[in-house]
Amino acid sequence: LADTTPRQHWIYLCRVLDVKRRSGFSKQTLSVLAALCEEPSRWSHGYALAGQTGLKSGTLYPILIRLADQGLVEACWQDETAPGRPRRHLYRLTADGLAAAATALAATYMLAGADVAEQTAPASTRATRAGASALARVMQ
Amino acid sequence: MSGLGRAGAVLRRRAARLLPADRRDWAEAVWAEAREVPPGPRRLAWRAGGTWMVARETLMRRRVGSAVLFAVAAAAAAWVAWPTSPASSATPGDRVYVITMVLLAGLPLLARPFLGPAGGSRAARFLRAGTCAAVLALIPAQTAVEQFAYTPPGGGTDLRVYQLIQSQPGNDPWTLQLISLIIMALYVPAIIWMTSRRARIAPATLAAGTGAGIALGLVMYAVAPLGLSKDATNPWLPGSDIDPLVLLAWLLVFCSPVAAAIIADRRYTALSSSPAPTGAVRQVVAAALLTSLTGALSVTVLGFGTTATMLKAAWLRNWLYHGPHLLYGVQNLSSALSTPSAIAYSHELTGSSDTTTFLLICIAFPLIALPLTGWAALSAWAGGVAAPGGPGRGSGPGPEPAPEPPDGGQPAVTVDNVSLAADLAALPGPREPGPATEQDQIVANLADAGLGPLRGLWRPDPLGRESVAP
Numbered sequence: 001l002a003d004t005t006p007r008q009h010w011i012y013l014c015r016v017l018d019v020k021r022r023s024g025f026s027k028q029t030l031s032v033l034a035a036l037c038e039e040p041s042r043w044s045h046g047y048a049l050a051g052q053t054g055l056k057s058g059t060l061y062p063i064l065i066r067l068a069d070q071g072l073v074e075a076c077w078q079d080e081t082a083p084g085r086p087r088r089h090l091y092r093l094t095a096d097g098l099a100a101a102a103t104a105l106a107a108t109y110m111l112a113g114a115d116v117a118e119q120t121a122p123a124s125t126r127a128t129r130a131g132a133s134a135l136a137r138v139m140q
Numbered sequence: 141m142s143g144l145g146r147a148g149a150v151l152r153r154r155a156a157r158l159l160p161a162d163r164r165d166w167a168e169a170v171w172a173e174a175r176e177v178p179p180g181p182r183r184l185a186w187r188a189g190g191t192w193m194v195a196r197e198t199l200m201r202r203r204v205g206s207a208v209l210f211a212v213a214a215a216a217a218a219w220v221a222w223p224t225s226p227a228s229s230a231t232p233g234d235r236v237y238v239i240t241m242v243l244l245a246g247l248p249l250l251a252r253p254f255l256g257p258a259g260g261s262r263a264a265r266f267l268r269a270g271t272c273a274a275v276l277a278l279i280p281a282q283t284a285v286e287q288f289a290y291t292p293p294g295g296g297t298d299l300r301v302y303q304l305i306q307s308q309p310g311n312d313p314w315t316l317q318l319i320s321l322i323i324m325a326l327y328v329p330a331i332i333w334m335t336s337r338r339a340r341i342a343p344a345t346l347a348a349g350t351g352a353g354i355a356l357g358l359v360m361y362a363v364a365p366l367g368l369s370k371d372a373t374n375p376w377l378p379g380s381d382i383d384p385l386v387l388l389a390w391l392l393v394f395c396s397p398v399a400a401a402i403i404a405d406r407r408y409t410a411l412s413s414s415p416a417p418t419g420a421v422r423q424v425v426a427a428a429l430l431t432s433l434t435g436a437l438s439v440t441v442l443g444f445g446t447t448a449t450m451l452k453a454a455w456l457r458n459w460l461y462h463g464p465h466l467l468y469g470v471q472n473l474s475s476a477l478s479t480p481s482a483i484a485y486s487h488e489l490t491g492s493s494d495t496t497t498f499l500l501i502c503i504a505f506p507l508i509a510l511p512l513t514g515w516a517a518l519s520a521w522a523g524g525v526a527a528p529g530g531p532g533r534g535s536g537p538g539p540e541p542a543p544e545p546p547d548g549g550q551p552a553v554t555v556d557n558v559s560l561a562a563d564l565a566a567l568p569g570p571r572e573p574g575p576a577t578e579q580d581q582i583v584a585n586l587a588d589a590g591l592g593p594l595r596g597l598w599r600p601d602p603l604g605r606e607s608v609a610p
Binding site for chain 1: 165171190192
C-alpha cells in the first residue's frame with residue numbers, strides 16, 4: 001500500500017477489520033483454534049490446551065463443545081492409560097476445522113500488525129500469530 | 141481417597157447426569173482431566189470451571205433458564221390477573237381465560253416436540269419471546285378491563301350509567317371471552333409455527349413481517365388508544381377523519397402486508413443462490429401474514445394495557461377524554477351524567493366496552509391481508525416460473541433458506557481453501573504493507589472461493605478498484 005493515500009489505506013483497513021467482526025469466532029475460540037493448529041494431526045488434551053491458551057476449564061470446554069458441534073473439532077477417549085489413572089478426552093481439528101481455523105487465523109494474523117489489534121486483543125493476537133505461523137509451517 | 145473426595149466424586153457424577161446424554165462425555169472429560177491438574181487451588185479451580193460448564197450446558201440444553209423465566213412471568217401474570225370478584229359476571233370466564241392464555245403463552249415450550257425449536261435467527265427468537273411476552277401482558281390487562289366492565293356498581297347514578305351502557309346488544313362477557321380465546325388460539329400457534337425451523341421461513345422474512353406489523357400496530361394504537369370510537373379517545377388528534385395519522389393508518393392496513401411481502405421476496409431472491417418459486421411464495425405469504433398478526437397483536441396489547449391503566453390512573457383518563465364525551469348510541473345517558481364522578485365512571489366504562497374493537501381488529505387484519513397475500517404470492521410464483529435459471533431465480537425445487545449455523549456458527553469451508561488462507565497468512569500486515577494489487581487479488585480470490593468467514597473483504601470497494609469488487 002506504499003503508493004496509496006492515507007484515506008485509501010484507512011478504507012482498506014476498515015474493510016479488513018470487518019473480517020474479524022464477521023468471522024464468528026471469539027478471541028478465546030481463536031486462541032483454542034490456534035493451539036489446536038500447532039500440531040493439527042496430534043491429539044491434545046484439555047489441560048494442555050488450557051495451558052496453551054490460558055483459558056479456564058469453564059471457558060475452554062464450552063468452546064470445545066461448540067467447535068465439536070460444528071464439526072470443526074473431533075474428540076475421542078484415550079485408548080491406553082496408566083494404571084490408576086482415568087482415561088483422558090482428546091481433541092484435534094477435523095479437516096473442515098483446519099480449513100476454518102486457517103482462514104480465521106490467517107485473517108486475524110493479517111491484522112496483527114495493526115495497532116488497533118495490538119491494543120485491543122494482545123493475547124489473541126499473540127496466539128493467532130503463533131497459530132498462523134505454525135499453520136504456515138504445516139502447509140509447507 | 142478420603143470421604144470428602146468420594147462424596148465429591150459422587151456429586152460430580154450426579155451433576156453429569158443432569159446433562160443430556162450427548163453431553164455427558166464432556167463432563168466426564170473435565171473430571172478426568174482434573175487428575176492431571178496439580179492438587180490445591182488450581183485443581184479446585186479446574187473443577188469449579190467444570191461445575192460451571194455443567195450448569196451452563198444444562199441450562200442451555202434443557203432450556204431450564206427459559207422455562208424458569210416463563211414460569212415466573214406466567215405465575216406473576218396469573219397472580220395479578222386472577223379474578224376473585226363474585227360480583228362480576230365475567231369472573232368465571234376470566235378464570236378460564238387466564239388458564240388458557242397461560243397455556244398459550246407456554247406453547248413454545250409445550251409444543252416444542254410438535255413444532256420444533258425456534259429458528260436459529262435472532263428474528264425468530266425475538267418474535268417468539270415477544271409473542272410470549274405479549275400474551276402474558278394481555279392476561280392481566282384484559283382481565284382487569286373485563287372485570288371492571290362487568291361489575292355493576294353498588295347503586296346510584298353509576299348503576300344507571302352501567303345499565304344504560306352495558307345493556308347495549310352484544311355485551312355478553314362469555315361471547316367476548318370465547319372470541320378472544322379463539323383468536324389467540326389461532327394467533328399464537330401461527331406465529332410459533334412461522335418462527336420454527338420446520339417452517340423454513342427466512343430470518344429476513346421474519347424481520348420484514350415483524351417490523352411492518354409493529355409499525356402498523358403503533359400507528360393504529362396512536363389513532364385509537366381506546367378502540368376506534370374517535371369521538372371519545374383521540375387525545376392527540378383533532379378528531380378529523382382525514383387526519384394524516386388516520387390516513388397513514390388506513391394506508392398501512394392495506395400496504396404494510398404487501399410491502400413486507402415484497403421485501404421478503406426480494407431478500408429471499410437476493411440471498412438464495414437458487415431460490416425456488418415455492419420457497420418465494422412461502423416467504424411472501426409468511427411476511428404478509430406475520431405483518432397482520434403482529435400488527436393486530438401489538439395494537440391489542442397496547443390498547444388493553446392503556447385501558448387497564450386508565451382505570452387506575454385518573455390523569456390518563458382525563459387526558460384521553462379531553463373533549464366532550466358524546467357517548468354515541470347510548471340513549472338517555474346525558475341526563476344521567478350530572479356529576480363529575482358519574483362522567484368519570486362513564487368514561488371508564490365506555491373505554492372498557494370499546495376494547496371489543498381490538499378483537500375486531502384481530503379478525504379484520506388477517507382478513508384484509510389474505511387477498512393481498514394471495515396476490516403477492518401469485519406474483520412471486522409467476523416471477524419464479526417466468527425466469528427459470530435467470531439471475532436470482534431457479535427453475536427447480538431449489539434449496540430453502542439454510543438454517544443458521546449454531547451459536548457462533550462458522551460456515552463450513554473445504555480443505556481446498558487452506559492453501560488460499562495460507563497465502564493470506566503470508567501476506568504482510570498493514571504495518572508492513574505489500575503491493576496493494578497483490579492483496580486485493582487474494583481478497584478477490586477469497587471472494588471467488590466463497591469463504592464465508594471472509595465475506596467482509598469483498599464488499600464493493602468505495603474506491604472502485606476492480607480487483608476488489610466482485
